[in-house]
Amino acid sequence: MSHDEMQDYWKTLCSFTGEDIPNEVNQLMAKIRYPRFLYKYRAVNNNNLDALRSNKLFFSKASSYDDPFDTFLHIDVEKIRQEFDSNYRSPEALAALANGMKETFQNQPGIPQEFIQQVANVEGLKQLFANGITNQFLSYVLTLRSKIQDEILSICLSENGFNETLWLKYADMHKGFCLMYDPYDENSFHCGKLKKCENCGVYKGGARIYPVYYSNTPHDATNFAKFVMGQDMIQQLQVPLPDFMQAELKPIPWEVERNSLIKKECHKYDEEWRLIANCKMNLPAMIEWVPAGVIIGLRTSQVDTNLIISMAKEAGIKKIYKSIIDEKNRLNAYLLTEV
Structure with a gap:
């Protein structure tokens, strides 16, 4: 999304009163331009490999994020x-x-x-x-x-799978992997389609994906x-x-979204999107979303590469890529195997 589109999206979100939420949802969705893929960076460890194998993405509290200024209220x-x-x-x-x-x-x-x-x-x-x-x-x-940060459950993604800073920070200095998610492929979402979904908070309350807005002016959450x-x-x-x-302490519609979807301008390089839960849930809470592909890091060992490929095949992931530095000195990837 362009700078102007992001500002229009944020102003629209901040204008909502909650008087007609279905109409407001439609207005906001019309402002969002989803990228072709969304990405999740991962280090190689037992928890992340198991999540890869089972197509799970886990929600986190904003208070547990590494940036203490996250949820910039x-x-x-x-x-x-x-x-x-x-x-x-x-x-x-x-x-x-x-x-x-x-x-x-x-x-x-x-x-x-x-x-x-x-x-x-x-x-x-x-x-x-x-x-x-x-x-x-x-x-x-x-x-x-x-306490406000504790109220917000979200899953963080990026619209850039070749972000060198994120590979360093969240994929163990290029020794991990990056998952690719297709927001246009409804069949890749398992949530709401399985018997076990009936009592799930995500299924009942919903969860939408929004872009993060970057600004040095914080949201007033008074x-x-x-x-x-x-x-x-x-x-x-x-x-x-x-x-x-x-009478003075009533819930405010859309305030969870407004608090969660703003970060300081210095984090703009993240190009972040967030999937936000619309209800309270006890952790661990998760969704099931089959990635369209997985990108293996530049420095991922052969042992870990074999583990990632094995888990990806078990998960039903169709395409596996290997990171390279291309002829223009850019981080890129080539198709390693297609399942």
């Missing part, structure tokens, strides 16, 4: 500070908060009575604010970045951070939030 802490202060500065607001805390916690076993007594009356809340609870709260807000905060509070406290808080 921004949480406006100062904005949250101002909202926090303004919402609970007046006596009326403090009274409403105290009543909400009382309704939430008074009949909940396991909640210390000292805590309930403090948060369920105005004077107790005033004391908490005087003791610096705002700064403690904002420190907690900053931890939401990793409102999504509030929603994640609410979910985390419910999980930690094991009680529903007061009604007045739930």
